[in-house]
Amino acid sequence: MIHPARQAFGKVSDYVRSLFPAMRLGLTEAEQALAVHLRGNERLYNDLTAVLRGRIEGRARVAEPTDPLVCKSMLARDREVQFLLGRLDLLYRSPVNAPTDEDDGEQPE
Numbered sequence: 001m002i003h004p005a006r007q008a009f010g011k012v013s014d015y016v017r018s019l020f021p022a023m024r025l026g027l028t029e030a031e032q033a034l035a036v037h038l039r040g041n042e043r044l045y046n047d048l049t050a051v052l053r054g055r056i057e058g059r060a061r062v063a064e065p066t067d068p069l070v071c072k073s074m075l076a077r078d079r080e081v082q083f084l085l086g087r088l089d090l091l092y093r094s095p096v097n098a099p100t101d102e103d104d105g106e107q108p109e
Contacts, residue, residue: 027091031091035091035094039092039094039096049089052081052084053085056078056081056082059074
């Protein structure tokens, strides 16, 4: 007897991907090109993150603006830099051969 999930989706990985579609590692072409140089290169990774963290710390040292719109834009830039730090970490730790649709990691039946 075939399990209902297997009957509906065919493979367990297809079922899990349908539950969490955003969990699939998706890199843009530019990120893939950067990942080639960044993977395993701890010095480059540390230097890039130090530059980005310096930008955040530099803005933190500036006097707080009185205009709420300027304050909001500063916070948005800090969030963007934090997002970039997260993407750099993802690229640094990403596998050499990112999984494709054909290679879903399941054992053959």
